[in-house]
Every structure is written in structure tokens, then in C-alpha cells.
Amino acid sequence: MISCDEASVICSKTQYKEAGLWEKLRLKLHLLFCRTCSVFSKKNKQLTSLMGKANIRVMSDSEKEVLKQTIEKLL
Amino acid sequence: MAKSNNTLQPNTWVEAHADYLFNYAIVRVSDEEIAKDLIQDTFIAGLKSAKNFKGQATERTWLIAILKRKIIDHYRKINSKKGKAEVRIQYNPNSDSDGNWLEEQVADPGSIVENDALENEELGLAIQMCIDQLPLNQRKVFTMKTVRGLSTEDICKELNINPSNLWVMIHRARTALMGCLNQNWFTL
Known part of the structure; x- marks a missing residue:
């Protein structure tokens, strides 16, 4: 049996489909017994779906660097 | 978010606000390149008018107010370009007939598509x-x-x-x- 700490980290890992087979198995087993982690797992999935819907975009690091320099020059 | 009590800290602007302002702009101009230019204009305008900042709003609210002006200016500029001022009277741009009632084309308030986009x-x-x-x-x-x-x-x-x-x-x-x-x- 794994701890809740370990289970919840694996749970976050599964949101990116990067948990290994053994990890997934141990997580499933833990979720069967642990109510708290089941709730957490459900919320974690919802966060993934919200992130998918929201379509957030960011500027690249180099573009941010240029912006920073522009500001510094004017300071 | 600005941790300080409503003072401007321009050297942290990019880290603290650029992503938020970028997403704010992009949904309003639907173009990444234009959005990037608007953010730059906003920061520059912010620096120039920093002395007008009275600390009544947070740094972010103040920057958003400037960005809003920049977005409005952007639309003014593209609308005032020559040749775009042509007025065509046609009720429905999607059809050649000019007799379609406007009422028939008003968006359905219960429409899921538009509401989803807004949400x-x-x-x-x-x-x-x-x-x-x-x-x-x-x-x-x-x-x-x-x-x-x-x-x-x-x-x-x-x-x-x-x-x-x-x-x-x-x-x-x-x-x-x-x-x-x-x-x-x-x-x-």
C-alpha cells in the first residue's frame, strides 16, 4: 500500500499520461480504499479538462526577455 | 500579483503581469502578434505615465486600464485606413438579397456556442x-x-x-x- 502523498503525486502524473503501468496499478489500488484521494483524483481530472477548455497562451521566454530589456532601457 | 501596497515596480512587470495581459489582449484582438505589440505599447505607456499612478488601484488594474485604451486605439487605427470607410447598405452580408429582416439574424441568447466562448x-x-x-x-x-x-x-x-x-x-x-x-x- 502506498501513502496518500505518493498516490496524489502519481495522480497528477496521470493527468499528463506519463505514469508507468506499475504506478497506475498502485494508484488504482489506493483509490479503492482511500476516499480523500478519490475526491482529489476527481478534482484533478476536472482541472485538466478546464485547462483544455481555457486555451491559455504565453509569450516565449525570448519575447519576454525583449520586453524586459525595452522596459529597462526606459527606466 | 503585486505584493506591494499599490506602488509601481516596472522591473517586475513582465514576470508579474505579461501572461495575464497577453491572454486579456488575445481574446480581444484574436492575433498573437498584435497582442504582443499591444502589451509592449502598454508597458511603455505605463512607464511614461507612471507619475500619474496614485496608488488607488493595484498595479495590475492600472495596467489593464492602459491596455484597454491601447486595444481601442488599435481598432480605431484599422478602421480609419483608407478604403475601409465604404458604407454598404445590406441587411445580411451573407446573402445577396437585401430584404432579410435583422430580427431573423439576431443571435439566439440561449445558444451554447456563443456562451461557451464567453465563459x-x-x-x-x-x-x-x-x-x-x-x-x-x-x-x-x-x-x-x-x-x-x-x-x-x-x-x-x-x-x-x-x-x-x-x-x-x-x-x-x-x-x-x-x-x-x-x-x-x-x-x-
Whole structure:
């Protein structure tokens, strides 16, 4: 049996489909017994779906660097 | 978010506000390049009028107010270009007949498509606001992984961390985000 700490980290890992087979198995087993982690797992999935819907975009690091320099020059 | 009590700190503007302002602009001009230019204009205008900042609003609210002006200016500019001022009277631009009643074309208020688009725009900004409140290293890793979709290997190499560090950071970020969205958006 794994701890809740370990289970919840694996749970976050599964949101990116990067948990290994053994990890997934141990997580499933833990979720069967642990109510708290089941709730957490459900919320974690919802966060993934919200992130998918929201379509957030960011500027690249180099573009941010240029912006920073522009500001510094004017300071 | 600005931690200080309503003073301007231009050297942290990019880290603290650029992502939020970028997402704010992009839904209004639907073009990444234009949005980037608008952010730059906003920061420059902010620096120039920094002495007018009275500290009544937060730094972010103040920057958004400037960005709004810049967006309006942008639309004024593209509308005043020659040749675009041509007025054509046609009730329905999608059909040649000019007798269609406007009432027939008004958007259906119950339409799921439009409402969804609006909700998702607000959702994006709500999430970005929560991301901005994360500790810097968690924010960085979470954004690289979730928003930019980089591979675990690449992130580890760039930040010089090992995969188990990465997953713990991602996990902490996600937990904090769930809490933040719970307060600011709706019951998650």
C-alpha cells in the first residue's frame, strides 16, 4: 500500500499520461480504499479538462526577455 | 500579483503581469502578434505615465486600464485606413438579397456556442490569475508542462532538475490551483 502523498503525486502524473503501468496499478489500488484521494483524483481530472477548455497562451521566454530589456532601457 | 501596497515596480512587470495581459489582449484582438505589440505599447505607456499612478488601484488594474485604451486605439487605427470607410447598405452580408429582416439574424441568447466562448475567455483569465499566484518555480514548471506542452525530459534539462522533482512541483502547483479556482471561479 502506498501513502496518500505518493498516490496524489502519481495522480497528477496521470493527468499528463506519463505514469508507468506499475504506478497506475498502485494508484488504482489506493483509490479503492482511500476516499480523500478519490475526491482529489476527481478534482484533478476536472482541472485538466478546464485547462483544455481555457486555451491559455504565453509569450516565449525570448519575447519576454525583449520586453524586459525595452522596459529597462526606459527606466 | 503585486505584493506591494499599490506602488509601481516596472522591473517586475513582465514576470508579474505579461501572461495575464497577453491572454486579456488575445481574446480581444484574436492575433498573437498584435497582442504582443499591444502589451509592449502598454508597458511603455505605463512607464511614461507612471507619475500619474496614485496608488488607488493595484498595479495590475492600472495596467489593464492602459491596455484597454491601447486595444481601442488599435481598432480605431484599422478602421480609419483608407478604403475601409465604404458604407454598404445590406441587411445580411451573407446573402445577396437585401430584404432579410435583422430580427431573423439576431443571435439566439440561449445558444451554447456563443456562451461557451464567453465563459472560456473568463475561465482562461481566472486560471491565469491563479497561476500568477504560484511560487515562481512551480509556476515556471507548470506553465512549461501544461500550457506550452513541453516534454518532461526537456524541462528537466533546461531547469536542471530530476523528473521526481518535476512531478512534485507540478503536483503542488495543481493542488494550489484547485484551491484557488475553487475560491475564485466555481466549485471544482
